[in-house]
Amino acid sequence: MVGGMDGSGIRDGQTGGAYRVLARKYRPRSFEDLVGQEPMVRTLTNAFSTGRIAQAYMLTGVRGVGKTTTARILARGLNYAVPGKVDRPTIDMPELGIHCAEIMEGRHVDVIEMDAASNNGIDHIREIIEAVRYKPVSARYKVYILDEVHMLSGAAFNGLLKTLEEPPEHVKFIFATTEIRKVPVTVLSRCQRFDLRRIEQDRLVGLLRSITVRESVEIDDEALAMIARAAEGSARDSLSLLDQAIAHGAGRIVAEDVRGMLGLADRSRVIDLFEALMAGRIAEALALLKDQYDIGAEPGVVLQDLAAFTHLVTRIKVVPGAAEDGGMPEAERRRATEFAAALPLRVLSRAWQMLLKGIEEVQGSSRPLAAADMALIRIAHASDLPTPDEALRLLKGGATPLAPPSSAPSAPPPSSSSPAGHHPSAPRASFSSGGPSLVSSGSPMARAAEPQMAASAPQKAVPAIRFQRFEDLVAFVGQKRDLPLKLALEREVRVIRFEPGLLEFEPTEHASRTLASDLSRRITEWTGERFSVVVGRGATSETIAERQEAERLRQKSDAKADPLVAAVLARFPGAEIVDVQIRGEESAEAPIAPPPVEAGDDAAEQADD
Template sequence: MTDIPGGDAAPYRPEADEPSFLGLAGLPDAPAPYRVLARKYRPQTFADLIGQEAMVRTVSNAFATNRIPQAWMLTGVRGVGKTTTARILARALNYEVPGKVGAPTVEMPELGTHCRAIMESRHIDVLEMDAASHTGVENIRQITDAVRYAPAQARYKVYIIDEVHMLSTAAFNAFLKTLEEPPPHAKFVFATTEIRKVPVTILSRCQRFDLRRVDSATLVAHLDRICRAEDVTAEPDALATIARAAEGSVRDALSLLDQAVAHGAGTVSAEAVRDMLGLADRNQVIDLFEAVMRGDVPRTFAILRSGWEAGADPAQILADLATFTHLVTRMKLAPDAAKDPALTEAERTRGAQFAKALSVRTLSRAWQILSKAVPEVGASQRPLAAAEMALVRLAYAADLPTPDEALRQLQSGQPLSAPRSSPPPASHAIGNGGGGSAALAVASMPAAAPRPEPEGITLRRFEDVVAMAGERREIALKTALEHDVRPVAFEDGRVELSLVEGASPTLPHELGRALNAWTGRRWVVTVSSASGGPTIAEQREARERERRHDALSHPLVQAVLSSFPGAEIVDVRDRGPPPEPEAAAAAPAPDEPETDEL
């Protein structure tokens, strides 16, 4: 027997919760094989599952009331626990402790008779099949032939089919009859990441569970528990960065944590995680956001190049910038977003200050520009240059007026706001939260051009409202008022109307808002149950019919129509007003030549 340096000789024995490995179990002094964290901390019971409380509650109630379906469909993104949940279901269906438990249950405080074999995927009555490599109808035919026989050891035969959407159409069709009327001893558990590719005929025969992404706070707490169990020192910011990068996938988070532990030799720091993932420093992203919002292009270029020289991908920097833009927008519209425990202190404090200083219009435009720039930079052969040009667009477009503001400025005779060519002066200072570093200045977005105060506009009838909508170039509103509104009563400050069938139910609200803006006074627009008068369009059509009737009744027109068979009236136009007498007298007669007076 070979001695281990620094210790006594001892044969290798696998741990109680890990399977034996052929080729290692018989070797003396062989070190225990390392298991990655995603396998070592794989949930064994329903109580171990995190972030799936709704699914666990449904299954618990079904087991308690003996309403167990014949098939489950588990769907969700990668790494949320679909296959693990399928194994736990198989274990719960066949849970048995001699003398204690003899029926399906979700309460599994200790290992049962079949638990270890099921969790290690070696139980004879629990079949796991990967549909990605077994897509043909012959593979399904083997299941349909074997499902008729009773289980050999356990209570139920459980068939777990992973990535079920990879099955062929013929394989799905071969499964339909067995899945609809399986024998009472057979249960099916399907898992897929592409639920839309599964035929509806299969989905209708299953009880579906959508496993949710695990939120960042729950994921950070889970990673912290694992770090304490592994005796690993981890910074909270590092775990928050890993949770964000995992995007709700527990397996991805554990894989990244495994890599970070190896990268830091047992210590997980935020800086090491950023270097490992090729991310920019969060404070650096916030500084970049501040510089580009101020229009400080030189500083923007300097921060971007600094991140690029540190190993960060330009496309990832823009993606992080877009993420921070979204965070600031959420904090502006929903202040409770600042309570997210996954945020760093700098993101929380400085993000809230940016939310107060910037308008929703500016943040929305920044998000649109960055969303289009990220794939462009990723596909560019010169990503750094492409990222710089995207930031230039963002810096110079941040304070451009919107189309409605530009139109308003043109109508009022004001010059259009030009994009800034140099950084504006800081209007107030915002600390960067770095602790001891100098306060950085952020400029408020220049306010839009002041709207001209509405003059003393008086609307005496509903037709004046329609005319005002045309003058204000509210074409959609003008058309709706002409065709969909029957006026009932009208006075200054109050409109009562009824809507024709099929009219937009929001039309009264839109009309009231427009009247408030046009006149500078509050208007009350109500919908009446009365029928109301004819619409503007109906009045116009009635006048047109009357004019045609009057034209047809004219003797001269009747004489023309009788002289020219087949002729018809195409249009009726009013003649212009006759010239005034004074002008007519001053004009010389056309037939009389002008003579010079001798």
């Protein structure tokens, strides 16, 4: 909200050799210095120019947005006077007036600042009621600034009402509060209310950059973005953090210093952690969390960053234009857009709820890392489980929701960190082919037999020959939650020939060199059968993404040709068609259908369903 550069000419720097913190040194001095409060400034400009000055103002907003500073600037504008030049209330204060310095330093006799938290009784209000009868000593108006006004007692509020509604002409009230809902409506109705906004991150970064230039401090753009993000729209918090970072970095601030100072996680590693969770790779997710913890990131902060990225992906999925946020790094925007295209909304919503629950557990736990581990395990475990509506579809289709196609166990990739024969996505319960074991699952014998049972139990695999179409293969990869591979198949593969067990394709110019080998290896791991992938040339077909984009453009073109849509577009200049959805078509968020099975009685029954 607030942050300025001594635009009025008042000096507020180091005095007498004493250091003044940045939050005070660069405190705004005029309305021009206010950042992000244009609606309030415009309203006050019109009110002052027409003489429609209210008797009371209510300033509200979160901590650090500058409510008290704005109150002082407003008091300065009410009493602004330059001998021989200006003698009326104004928000235009290009030079220092006769009362300005004393008002901004909080020592003017006619501008009385009170802390309502410590002066909240009816006796303190009686003193104000008695004092308002007397005219100001030297200024135009006697101004009362009550900070944290919501702390006044009920009797104090009631005692103030009459004076607040009909004060003497020479008295003005300015109230500030962070808890606007605790202020009685009888008081609010007698004030002009202004909600001070949080500063947008890109503007806050610009403010911090200008201050570092004035202070001759070198700082990375990434470090500035971290400070602005941690401040959550508060100028005072951002300046306090910048002050701390300058001391921490000894004049040269880099992202690693700020990350360690704030206990933050590396943003790119957080996105890697999100990808591992959505793919169900539990061991990798826990290793990424431990790496961040070892370099100083708090487990709760990592989960909060995960929740923030989940929210970002969900917003981009629902509102594609959200990806155009100028304050977002390009790599983060690109990866969030890819996740939004690949992940169903139901999966994102489930991850969001589980992260919120995990954050609460971490904050209330005596072992935050262990609590965060358990939260990540739950999320990764649920990544390949059906949502309630998917389970219902499986039940209706005659399948059991306990073993949906997407939860088929996968073979562990080679890894030096995983014990032999163990993989995080291995089945969580074991059953012999002849039925449930007669040994109690909780007995020592059962626990001793579990490794042998897991090793000897037959693994249910989906034969590669069941992929009758390339789209079936892409759907199967999506069920396995391997998002990078699924996106590569959709965007980088032009099919030349596809038949059961074989794919020949021409890669796009941006395709990975290892795409063919990666796909063949993963399909073989998942199904247990050999799947050949061959790179060729001369494809005549388009990629799935290109076909989808062409279809979207065709639908938009058809929609524009519709007379009703054309009339709407003509009625609202600048409007455009963002997307076209046809009623009756299955939602884009519906679960991916499993690959078709071989012809037979089961296929006929599924077709009937």
